[in-house]
Amino acid sequence: KAGVTQTPRYLIKTRGQQVTLSCSPISGHRSVSWYQQTPGQGLQFLFEYFSETQRNKGNFPGRFSGRQFSNSRSEMNVSTLELGDSALYLCASSLGHQNTGELFFGEGSRLTVL
Amino acid sequence: KNQVEQSPQSLIILEGKNCTLQCNYTVSPFSNLRWYKQDTGRGPVSLTIMTFSENTKSNGRYTATLDADTKQSSLHITASQLSDSASYICVVSAQAGTALIFGKGTTLSVSS
Numbered sequence: 001k002a003g004v005t006q007t008p009r010y011l012i013k014t015r016g017q018q019v020t021l022s023c024s025p026i027s028g029h030r031s032v033s034w035y036q037q038t039p040g041q042g043l044q045f046l047f048e049y050f051s052e053t054q055r056n057k058g059n060f061p062g063r064f065s066g067r068q069f070s071n072s073r074s075e076m077n078v079s080t081l082e083l084g085d086s087a088l089y090l091c092a093s094s095l096g097h098q099n100t101g102e103l104f105f106g107e108g109s110r111l112t113v114l
Numbered sequence: 115k116n117q118v119e120q121s122p123q124s125l126i127i128l129e130g131k132n133c134t135l136q137c138n139y140t141v142s143p144f145s146n147l148r149w150y151k152q153d154t155g156r157g158p159v160s161l162t163i164m165t166f167s168e169n170t171k172s173n174g175r176y177t178a179t180l181d182a183d184t185k186q187s188s189l190h191i192t193a194s195q196l197s198d199s200a201s202y203i204c205v206v207s208a209q210a211g212t213a214l215i216f217g218k219g220t221t222l223s224v225s226s
Contacts, residue, residue, distance in 0.1 A: 105159070
């Protein structure tokens with residue numbers, strides 16, 4: 001059974017650019033949630049999608065957005081990149097909602113903003 | 115304010131020794147508590163999930179305990195191995211529809 005796949009694994013952008021990250025969940029999982037991980041703040045919740053609907057959103061500016069497709073694959077977009085957006089972006093999938101279901105994480109997309 | 119505090123921040127132990135990591139939370143209402151292991155450069159992997167009614171849960175050499183009255187949890191690692199070197203993250207879930215709350219993790223280094 002394939003795990004959660006995130007692409008790209010590594011990317012470098014410059015300030016002001018935008019980036020799109022992709023996440024393919026485990027087959028059959030309907031929930032995809034996104035997290036930002038930095039050395040100082042640890043893991044922070046960005047948003048959760050369940051059956052193509054955003055179910056919950058963390059405390060991040062509107063530059064961070066996402067969507068989920070009918071096949072449960074999800075993308076997140078960060079516009080007008082800032083140096084502070086450099087982080088490991090993790091997505092996780094679960095059968096049910098993130099609060100109740102076991103989360104299965106991908107390996108992450110490491111974003112560096114120069 | 116819902117918070118999860120982990121201690122110690124980092125820990126170094128010799129291979130073969132036992133260790134215990136702590137997690138205190140102020141999340142309310144409480145739904146479940148999870149422990150994850152994250153190897154450097156990898157995504158977190160679930161170790162245990164405990165609900166309000168569960169006091170102890172084991173996964174191999176990992177044993178988690180939960181005291182819902184004092185809002186404390188611990189993760190005990192028995193007979194540590196070099197492969198246990200990782201960050202261990204405590205995560206608390208409140209009621210459905212709210213965000214998970216993450217601790218900042220304990221970094222464990224096991225040396226030979």
